[in-house]
Amino acid sequence: MSYPLRVKLVDVGPRDGLQNEKQLVPAAVKIELVHRLQAAGLKEIEVTSFVSPKWVPQMADNAEVMAGIARQPGVRYSVLTPNLKGFEAALLSKPDEIVVFGSASEAFSQKNINCSMAESIDRFAPVVAAAREAGIFVRGAMSCTVGCPYEGEIAPERVDYLAGLMKGIGVQHVGVADTIGVGTPLKVQRAVEATLKHFDINQVSGHFHDTYGQALANSLICLQMGVWQFDTSVAGLGGCPYAKGATGNVATEDVVYMLHGMGIETGIDLDQLINAGQFISDYLGRPSNSRAGKALFTKRLTS
Numbered sequence: 524m525s526y527p528l529r530v531k532l533v534d535v536g537p538r539d540g541l542q543n544e545k546q547l548v549p550a551a552v553k554i555e556l557v558h559r560l561q562a563a564g565l566k567e568i569e570v571t572s573f574v575s576p577k578w579v580p581q582m583a584d585n586a587e588v589m590a591g592i593a594r595q596p597g598v599r600y601s602v603l604t605p606n607l608k609g610f611e612a613a614l615l616s617k618p619d620e621i622v623v624f625g626s627a628s629e630a631f632s633q634k635n636i637n638c639s640m641a642e643s644i645d646r647f648a649p650v651v652a653a654a655r656e657a658g659i660f661v662r663g664a665m666s667c668t669v670g671c672p673y674e675g676e677i678a679p680e681r682v683d684y685l686a687g688l689m690k691g692i693g694v695q696h697v698g699v700a701d702t703i704g705v706g707t708p709l710k711v712q713r714a715v716e717a718t719l720k721h722f723d724i725n726q727v728s729g730h731f732h733d734t735y736g737q738a739l740a741n742s743l744i745c746l747q748m749g750v751w752q753f754d755t756s757v758a759g760l761g762g763c764p765y766a767k768g769a770t771g772n773v774a775t776e777d778v779v780y781m782l783h784g785m786g787i788e789t790g791i792d793l794d795q796l797i798n799a800g801q802f803i804s805d806y807l808g809r810p811s812n813s814r815a816g817k818a819l820f821t822k823r824l825t826s
């Protein structure tokens with residue numbers, strides 16, 4: 524079995540991780556989290572989303588957070604933009620990358636962005652065109668590629684269809700997301716295979732929530748398929764407001780621990796990453812969801 528020599532992780536903690544928090548997290552805390560993540564060696568951070576504040580109040584400080592970051596050369600800062608209004612607002616914050624987000628499930632598309640899959644693509648098309656015209660890289664997040672909180676299991680044909688639509692409007696990279704963390708490795712493999720009909724292996728990443736404890740196994744099977752880019756969330760923060768019961772993304776610390784243990788480079792300093800996870804967990808007043816993070820932090824205290 525061969526594995527990639529190097530893996531790129533995008534920490535989505537400041538956006539996906541915090542969007543579902545009931546208490547408003549101050550912009551200064553979000554900015555400090557971004558600073559700690561870049562200090563730990565993360566080269567891409569999903570900072571915030573330019574969505575409706577009525578839908579996701581936690582992200583209402585998007586411009587303030589983007590403006591407050593002391594940007595580090597070599598680090599890419601990405602933001603979610605569901606429509607032209609969001610893109611135009613995001614543009615003022617000079618993101619390196621924008622993310623349009625669609626779903627392989629019709630029901631989730633309606634609940635999350637208030638439109639059908641086809642309508643979402645019509646909305647994304649001018650956003651993608653404008654971003655590419657402005658020289659901004661475009662990623663597409665594909666939600667519910669194995670399971671949906673409203674429709675249940677999702678067939679790979681739905682992923683094939685969505686990936687084809689994303690490709691058709693000029694999206695440059697897609698994330699195969701298990702939004703509610705129900706996927707198991709062979710189902711995830713089929714979703715990735717469906718995506719690979721439209722995108723090159725270098726244009727595909729995995730985005731796995733860990734609700735059922737499958738996210739590391741799902742990441743591993745992707746690695747075996749040659750996928751080398753993953754979204755992860757420091758301290759395993761997260762959940763989507765429109766996917767009730769789903770827990771956070773796989774913890775960045777757990778993925779880094781696994782990858783380093785396999786001899787795969789990430790460029791991330793695990794000690795500093797654990798500090799970042801501890802910082803946000805302390806702020807939120809609850810333990811980190813990262814198994815490796817907790818174990819290594821306890822070991823540090825007792826040695």
Ligand SMILES: CC(C)(COP(=O)([O-])OP(=O)([O-])OC[C@H]1O[C@@H](n2cnc3c(N)ncnc32)[C@H](O)[C@@H]1OP(=O)([O-])[O-])[C@@H](O)C(=O)NCCC(=O)NCCSC(=O)C[C@@](C)(O)CC(=O)[O-]
Pocket residue numbers: 539542572573574575576578579603605606608609610624635636637664665666667700701702703730762763764765
């Ligand atoms: C898409 C909309 C806006 C449609 O929402 P809508 O209500 O259908 O929008 P609308 O066009 O009818 O406009 C209604 C109001 O919203 C405003 N509006 C319209 N657009 C914007 C905008 N961009 N920014 C700020 N305001 C906006 C607009 O100006 C208007 O304001 P009003 O006249 O009533 O005062 C809404 O459904 C929305 O914001 N949804 C976002 C939901 C969300 O953020 N979900 C979480 C992210 S996805 C996710 O987490 C999954 C992912 C990516 O991580 C991968 C995975 O795990 O699956």
